[in-house]
Amino acid sequence: MHEECGVVGVSFKDEAPAALSIYYALYALQHRGQESAGITVHDGTQVRTLKGMGLVPDVFNRGDIQKLKGHVGIGHVRYSTTGGSKIENCQPLLVSFKSGTIAIAHNGNLVNSKELRAELEKEGRIFLSESDTEVIAHLLVKRLMHSELEDAVRELMKRLVGSYSLAILVDNKLVVVRDPLGIKPLCLGQIDNGYVVASESAAIDILNGQLIRDVAPGEMIIFSNGSYESKQLVRSRNYAHCVFEYIYFARPDSVIDGHLVYDARMRIGMTLFEEHPVNAEIVSPVPDSGITYAIGFSKRSGIDYMEGLMKNRYIGRTFIMPGQDMRETAVRLKLNTIKPNIQGKSIVLVDDSIVRGTTSRRIINLMRKSGTREIHMRVASPPIISPCYLGIDMATREELVAAHKAVKGVEALINADSLGYLSVDGLVKSIGIPLDDLCVGCLTGVYPVEIPGEQCARRQLKLSEF
Numbered sequence: 001m002h003e004e005c006g007v008v009g010v011s012f013k014d015e016a017p018a019a020l021s022i023y024y025a026l027y028a029l030q031h032r033g034q035e036s037a038g039i040t041v042h043d044g045t046q047v048r049t050l051k052g053m054g055l056v057p058d059v060f061n062r063g064d065i066q067k068l069k070g071h072v073g074i075g076h077v078r079y080s081t082t083g084g085s086k087i088e089n090c091q092p093l094l095v096s097f098k099s100g101t102i103a104i105a106h107n108g109n110l111v112n113s114k115e116l117r118a119e120l121e122k123e124g125r126i127f128l129s130e131s132d133t134e135v136i137a138h139l140l141v142k143r144l145m146h147s148e149l150e151d152a153v154r155e156l157m158k159r160l161v162g163s164y165s166l167a168i169l170v171d172n173k174l175v176v177v178r179d180p181l182g183i184k185p186l187c188l189g190q191i192d193n194g195y196v197v198a199s200e201s202a203a204i205d206i207l208n209g210q211l212i213r214d215v216a217p218g219e220m221i222i223f224s225n226g227s228y229e230s231k232q233l234v235r236s237r238n239y240a241h242c243v244f245e246y247i248y249f250a251r252p253d254s255v256i257d258g259h260l261v262y263d264a265r266m267r268i269g270m271t272l273f274e275e276h277p278v279n280a281e282i283v284s285p286v287p288d289s290g291i292t293y294a295i296g297f298s299k300r301s302g303i304d305y306m307e308g309l310m311k312n313r314y315i316g317r318t319f320i321m322p323g324q325d326m327r328e329t330a331v332r333l334k335l336n337t338i339k340p341n342i343q344g345k346s347i348v349l350v351d352d353s354i355v356r357g358t359t360s361r362r363i364i365n366l367m368r369k370s371g372t373r374e375i376h377m378r379v380a381s382p383p384i385i386s387p388c389y390l391g392i393d394m395a396t397r398e399e400l401v402a403a404h405k406a407v408k409g410v411e412a413l414i415n416a417d418s419l420g421y422l423s424v425d426g427l428v429k430s431i432g433i434p435l436d437d438l439c440v441g442c443l444t445g446v447y448p449v450e451i452p453g454e455q456c457a458r459r460q461l462k463l464s465e466f
């Protein structure tokens with residue numbers, strides 16, 4: 001399972017350089033995408049962009065940041081969902097047109113991008129990338145030719161189906177938009193002399209800023225001259241915040257839609273014990289994503305927390321020579337056992353999710369080779385039975401082990417002594433947001449927007465109702 005993207009927007013009142021703040025904020029969002037990074041700034045007369053493949057420190061050096069002059073700008077880190085991993089698909093996407101320039105940073109995935117693209121191509125528009133962000137850019141430019149900014153964005157939102165948190169530079173104006181269901185996070189903060197908008201509040205913290213609030217689903221905010229104006233362009237009956245932000249993607253120190261991710265994970269760990277109690281000698285996480293859950297499980301159960309696996313945090317993009325058991329080697333490079341902690345013991349092993357089951361099986365086999373007596377697997381996510389169409393690179397339905405096997409079948413496949421998944425009810429209770437305001441599409445097969453061939457909860461306004 002891969003993170004999607006992170007977006008940032010910064011607007012300063014005076015001539016303070018935005019690029020350095022965007023650079024730091026992108027560092028804070030690096031976990032959301034490691035394939036490419038980019039920054040676009042505007043100084044009132046000129047737009048400047050720098051983007052490239054790799055991590056934030058691979059793409060920018062001190063000289064680059066100094067050359068990116070401008071008091072307003074946007075930034076992006078990417079993991080590809082729509083479109084491949086190549087430079088053409090890096091963001092921000094910059095487009096020049098008759099009336100000026102726009103640059104777009106997008107987190108999310110449109111489910112109707114193919115239709116929109118075909119329609120635009122019929123009109124003679126040429127695409128340079130495969131990303132759905134270019135579809136958004138074309139649609140916006142088309143409307144900006146005839147309408148004021150607010151109307152153009154409202155019209156744009158009428159056409160988009162799916163998830164989108166957008167940071168847009170329209171000449172030297174920063175505009176941010178969140179989809180009507182609030183599927184992807186986006187929050188607003190105040191920093192010295194200006195404002196910052198970011199996918200997660202941790203990015204505001206590292207700029208020494210103050211979180212003001214989340215950008216509301218369906219809201220547009222326009223920043224200029226040190227102030228901002230908010231417009232609620234679309235109001236949906238319900239929201240559909242992605243539960244995987246709480247389970248896996250977001251940093252534990254981020255506050256998303258009013259809920260600290262760390263607290264939600266701690267409660268999930270506690271609920272996991274209440275739903276699947278077990279007698280064991282220690283509770284141990286699969287690092288790093290299982291740590292907070294394991295602490296919660298330990299607290300509620302009274303079973304000692306002890307680490308049994310150590311993660312190599314410096315592995316980066318390692319190549320593995322063919323001819324070996326590549327996946328086995330990959331797991332060994334990434335994780336090693338702390339033998340004295342687990343030898344001869346019965347262990348509760350806590351992880352965030354099981355996607356294909358192959359990684360869990362390899363980890364459990366690694367622990368068994370180190371002499372662990374019993375391994376009781378507890379999983380913070382309910383079984384993932386359906387793919388994600390809304391911006392998470394998960395797996396196809398065929399690859400999802402829980403789509404084809406019941407709990408006992410998965411338990412046997414991963415070679416655990418017992419297996420317990422959190423229930424959807426337990427997850428909802430632990431996060432603290434009503435089910436009607438969450439997306440649980442990959443856990444139930446019922447999605448918040450219409451997706452061909454899938455069931456829909458029909459929470460989003462039909463396009464004709466906007």
Ligand code: SF4
Pocket residue numbers: 183241242243244245387388389390391392439440441442443
């Ligand atoms: S389908 Fe799953 S991963 Fe995708 S947005 Fe919904 S909850 Fe998140």
